[in-house]
Amino acid sequence: MPTDPDAPTPGEVSPAVLAAIALGGGLGGLTRHAFAGFGVLGTVAVNLVGSALIGVLMALVPRLHPLARPLLGIGFLGGFTTFSAYALDVVRLDPGWGSLYLVGTLVGALAATAAGLAITRKLTG
Secondary structure (H helix, E strand, C coil): CCCCCCCCCHHHCCHHHHHHHHHHHHHHHHHHHCCHHHHHHHHHHHHHHHHHHHHHHHHHHHHCCCCHHHHHHHHHHHHHCCHHHHHHHHHHCCHHHHHHHHHHHHHHHHHHHHHHHHHHHHHHC
């Protein structure tokens, strides 16, 4: 299984990186909570917006502070987006809607990531 060549081994993670991940994850989770009352639509919105922001971050991270990736990517966007609620929604919906939701969210998230990356690269040239 391929690994991220930039990812540190567990023994190499600095306290600053761990603090950035924890802070970002907490803030991302709190932000996601604001969408909790919207049910499936809230989950879709969170995952599509989060995916677009992952694309933006992918384009910008080489230009940002080294703690930006753990703070914003692993932390905030990891806490903001939600696979668990998405999976739970899929099994709670009837099979037809659940299948459409399963595939639609995946395709939408991939498209949102690609769009966020492309638009950011175009704007930052």
